[in-house]
Amino acid sequence: MRGGTTTAIDSRYAHRPVMVAEVVEHLSAVPSGVFLDATIGGGGHARALLNARPDLSLVGLDRDPSAVEAASTGLADRGTTICQACFSQLGEVLDGLGVSELAGSLFDFGVSSPQIDQPQRGFSYRKDGPLDMRMDPSQQLSADEVVNGWPEAELLRILRDYGDERYARRIASAIVAARPIASTAALAAVAREAIPAPARRRGGHPAKRAFQAVRIAVNDELSQIEPALEAAIDRTAPGGRGVVLSYHSGEDRIAKHVLRRRAGLNDESRFRGLPRSPSQAPPVIELVPRGSRRPSPAELADNPRASSARFRGFCKLGDDQCKLGDDQAEGAA
Numbered sequence: 001m002r003g004g005t006t007t008a009i010d011s012r013y014a015h016r017p018v019m020v021a022e023v024v025e026h027l028s029a030v031p032s033g034v035f036l037d038a039t040i041g042g043g044g045h046a047r048a049l050l051n052a053r054p055d056l057s058l059v060g061l062d063r064d065p066s067a068v069e070a071a072s073t074g075l076a077d078r079g080t081t082i083c084q085a086c087f088s089q090l091g092e093v094l095d096g097l098g099v100s101e102l103a104g105s106l107f108d109f110g111v112s113s114p115q116i117d118q119p120q121r122g123f124s125y126r127k128d129g130p131l132d133m134r135m136d137p138s139q140q141l142s143a144d145e146v147v148n149g150w151p152e153a154e155l156l157r158i159l160r161d162y163g164d165e166r167y168a169r170r171i172a173s174a175i176v177a178a179r180p181i182a183s184t185a186a187l188a189a190v191a192r193e194a195i196p197a198p199a200r201r202r203g204g205h206p207a208k209r210a211f212q213a214v215r216i217a218v219n220d221e222l223s224q225i226e227p228a229l230e231a232a233i234d235r236t237a238p239g240g241r242g243v244v245l246s247y248h249s250g251e252d253r254i255a256k257h258v259l260r261r262r263a264g265l266n267d268e269s270r271f272r273g274l275p276r277s278p279s280q281a282p283p284v285i286e287l288v289p290r291g292s293r294r295p296s297p298a299e300l301a302d303n304p305r306a307s308s309a310r311f312r313g314f315c316k317l318g319d320d321q322c323k324l325g326d327d328q329a330e331g332a333a
């Protein structure tokens, strides 16, 4: 299988999964059992993994009911269980299904192509639509409230922290001055006009980072990552494996921190040649690879939406399947 292969399992929900070959290569070594896809989306990664490992049972989660419907249809022949839930609820969902141990897990953060490509979902800075951006349309908070209701200081914070936006102050103040902002096209125009003209031509669409910031705020995306990863690691069987795909520095920073801590690599005493600090829990996972991986140049050329992807993987300790022999670290970033 090649990284750039399209795996649209439901033609109405066409999402091109990222780093499929790398994900399947890492996860096909899991023991038999239940595999958790915590962000099932269109089910492309799940199908590729089940093709390689038809013996696995799959539980899929997504907070977006249209993703749940697409994955349920697309994977109907595989006897999977797909639930509408946030990945922060994974403990509850697995308990409800009587699953106490996982063979492995996958977290593929962020948005799917159908969410971005349907203007009525309000995620797109290229197509006009309502200010929505809710992954779960039954949720109360929408982009309209963030853009038209949040104080300027909060807008500044999210533009900086979630958008890595250099012109956060200018954009936050332009948004407040332009209120009420009625649509995604209007928000994109406000963000664009707030950025100095020479800078608009650099770094992709000028409204890209502002939209990312509002989307992460609306869906409260970052706060869910740590508890969900912890719960997945805790439930993973010895020799089981996990993959985390991040698309934003904030997501990757949290994933890296959790994985390194559970691998016993955040203990300062190690670097000073001291015995392990008593407060440091013993390692329960090994990082495989030790750092992160990026999509291949071929995949990047073929799928621009993969451009910011970072792959991190782990293997649960306690079994001889857990080796660093297949470590393909590209630096320990």
Ligand SMILES: C[S@@+](CC[C@H](N)C(=O)[O-])C[C@H]1O[C@@H](n2cnc3c(N)ncnc32)[C@H](O)[C@@H]1O
Pocket (backbone or CB within 6 Å): 015, 016, 017, 018, 038, 039, 040, 041, 042, 043, 044, 045, 046, 061, 062, 063, 064, 067, 085, 086, 087, 088, 108, 109, 110, 111, 112, 135, 221, 224
């Ligand atoms: C990049 S897509 C996943 C694509 C999927 N791997 C595939 O192959 O089609 C991310 C998905 O995760 C979902 N999602 C994002 N945050 C979530 C969360 N906290 N809980 C559950 N689902 C989430 C989104 O609704 C979206 O469908």
